Amino acid sequence: MSKQLAPAYVRAIAPYQAGKPISEVAREFGLDEAAIVKLASNENPLGMPESAKLAMQQAVAELGRYPDANGFELKAAISAKYDVPQSWVTLGNGSNDILEIAAHAFVQAGQSVVYAQYGFLVYALATQAVGARAIEVPARDFGHDLDAMAAAIDADTRLVYLANPNNPTGTFVTAAQLEAFLAKVPADVVVVLDEAYNEYLAAEHQYESTAWVRKYPNLVVSRTMSKAYGLAGLRVGFAIAQPEVTDLMNRIRQPFNVNSLAQAAAIAALNDQAFLARSADVNRAGYAQLTAAFDALGLRFVPSFGNFVLVQVGEDDGAGARVNLALLKQGIIVRPVANYGLPQWLRVSIGLPEENAAFIGALKTVLA
Numbered sequence: 001m002s003k004q005l006a007p008a009y010v011r012a013i014a015p016y017q018a019g020k021p022i023s024e025v026a027r028e029f030g031l032d033e034a035a036i037v038k039l040a041s042n043e044n045p046l047g048m049p050e051s052a053k054l055a056m057q058q059a060v061a062e063l064g065r066y067p068d069a070n071g072f073e074l075k076a077a078i079s080a081k082y083d084v085p086q087s088w089v090t091l092g093n094g095s096n097d098i099l100e101i102a103a104h105a106f107v108q109a110g111q112s113v114v115y116a117q118y119g120f121l122v123y124a125l126a127t128q129a130v131g132a133r134a135i136e137v138p139a140r141d142f143g144h145d146l147d148a149m150a151a152a153i154d155a156d157t158r159l160v161y162l163a164n165p166n167n168p169t170g171t172f173v174t175a176a177q178l179e180a181f182l183a184k185v186p187a188d189v190v191v192v193l194d195e196a197y198n199e200y201l202a203a204e205h206q207y208e209s210t211a212w213v214r215k216y217p218n219l220v221v222s223r224t225m226s227k228a229y230g231l232a233g234l235r236v237g238f239a240i241a242q243p244e245v246t247d248l249m250n251r252i253r254q255p256f257n258v259n260s261l262a263q264a265a266a267i268a269a270l271n272d273q274a275f276l277a278r279s280a281d282v283n284r285a286g287y288a289q290l291t292a293a294f295d296a297l298g299l300r301f302v303p304s305f306g307n308f309v310l311v312q313v314g315e316d317d318g319a320g321a322r323v324n325l326a327l328l329k330q331g332i333i334v335r336p337v338a339n340y341g342l343p344q345w346l347r348v349s350i351g352l353p354e355e356n357a358a359f360i361g362a363l364k365t366v367l368a
């Protein structure tokens with residue numbers, strides 16, 4: 001056999017498929033960009049907070065310099081908000097970066113990583129990127145089967161990824177279930193609890209994951225500024241974990257992984273309670289609007305705790321792709337999820353009332 005440029009595990013990676021950008025759909029389908037509705041990447045339909053925009057404008061003057069490699073002020077803001085020492089915080093270029101840093105820090109080729117069927121695709125990518133073996137645990141009712149996940153942990157398992165709420169299914173496991181799971185995981189296996197959608201949880205579902213970080217030295221809680229905080233384009237995420245684990249992750253982290261504008265914007269957004277509350281309100285109303293329409297159309301959907309809904313648009317395995325294409329032609333971008341093993345389903349991000357209405361109108365036409 002001839003020499004290969006990359007190891008087999010790298011060649012086996014199927015690149016991440018992001019939501020189609022508006023400009024690309026406009027070009028491909030000959031549409032006006034302004035008329036396109038994008039509900040494909042779980043972005044905040046309110047856009048970025050004004051407070052973050054102002055903070056960035058002020059930070060522009062210093063762009064000739066490198067960012068603060070340790071993100072002192074941003075870590076201080078996170079530390080104050082979550083009541084943890086700054087030495088417990090790792091900054092990421094989006095929380096994707098955190099997920100990858102964890103794989104590189106804790107797993108070597110040949111060892112294994114546990115995650116769930118329908119778990120966020122980046123878990124599989126990060127696992128493959130380090131040449132590790134994936135242990136994908138079958139889902140239960142589209143969500144994490146935590147008992148099965150605990151049982152699946154092998155002698156060579158170094159890491160468990162789990163998202164709560166999960167993307168793309170929107171499922172949620174309760175605080176009690178999670179805590180029971182954490183108690184079962186061996187102390188030398190790191191658990192990354194990915195809480196990208198935490199800010200959307202209703203008050204009765206909220207729980208204190210940072211309290212678990214105090215109790216479990218192997219727990220990494222991952223958060224993002226991309227969803228409820230409206231900063232997806234800036235790429236900011238962070239992890240909270242005890243110092244030993246944090247120190248190891250920081251050895252892998254690129255020194256300037258979060259740029260100066262992003263740091264400034266994140267500090268402002270973290271403290272913008274009004275924006276967060278408005279985002280949750282818009283999401284709650286949009287969820288009611290979308291699910292009422294699905295009910296009226298007789299479409300099955302998975303009850304969601306995030307800012308998106310997984311909806312079944314047909315009974316055959318071509319349904320997702322077919323309906324997706326028909327929606328694109330009408331200028332509606334949603335997310336097909338065949339790559340998650342869900343070819344009959346689409347994932348729709350919750351938008352503004354008029355965006356949801358445009359999607360519902362187009363869906364009715366397509367399904368008629």
Ligand SMILES: *Cc1c(COP(=O)(O)O)cnc(C)c1O
Pocket residue numbers: 042093094095096097120163166167194196223224225226227232235236237
């Ligand atoms: C969107 C998302 C993320 C992170 O996105 P970043 O923009 O990289 O912070 C992480 N996990 C899940 C489950 C997500 O859906």
